[in-house]
Amino acid sequence: MTKRFSAQREMIRDALTMLDHPTAAQVYDHIRRAYPQISLGTVYRNLGDMAAGGEVLRLSFAGAPDRFDMNTADHCHAACVWCGRIFDTDGSLPAALLRELDAAVEKSTGIAVQSRAMLFSGACADCRPVH
Numbered sequence: 001m002t003k004r005f006s007a008q009r010e011m012i013r014d015a016l017t018m019l020d021h022p023t024a025a026q027v028y029d030h031i032r033r034a035y036p037q038i039s040l041g042t043v044y045r046n047l048g049d050m051a052a053g054g055e056v057l058r059l060s061f062a063g064a065p066d067r068f069d070m071n072t073a074d075h076c077h078a079a080c081v082w083c084g085r086i087f088d089t090d091g092s093l094p095a096a097l098l099r100e101l102d103a104a105v106e107k108s109t110g111i112a113v114q115s116r117a118m119l120f121s122g123a124c125a126d127c128r129p130v131h
């Protein structure tokens, strides 16, 4: 990897850490403020490579652009319908529970689960008092 490419990766990693489960377009918007030379295509390509390499998670939710996540541990997402923030479940929702769910899905459908596109939604703790 050349120096320039690794610098781009570094900026993408920083953006993913600072932003909340961003789309590729949000990563691009964040980076181009400091580095206007970068193109949306470069960001897409890097995110795709990073997702394929297991460095980031690609989250596909129906009817919405893919989002990217630096947290590669097996976890679930919950979105606030009011402020749009996406929250990670913590380690207390064990991966074992997810594997149990996978097994139940396989038993019921015959599909050996490789990935899930699950999104829980509702009002977050900040928004709940006003809605």
Ligand SMILES: [Zn+2]
Binding pocket: 080, 081, 082, 083, 084, 085, 123, 124, 125, 126, 127, 128
């Ligand atoms: Zn909220």
Ligand SMILES: [Zn+2]
Binding pocket: 021, 069, 071, 075, 076, 077, 087, 088
């Ligand atoms: Zn996450």
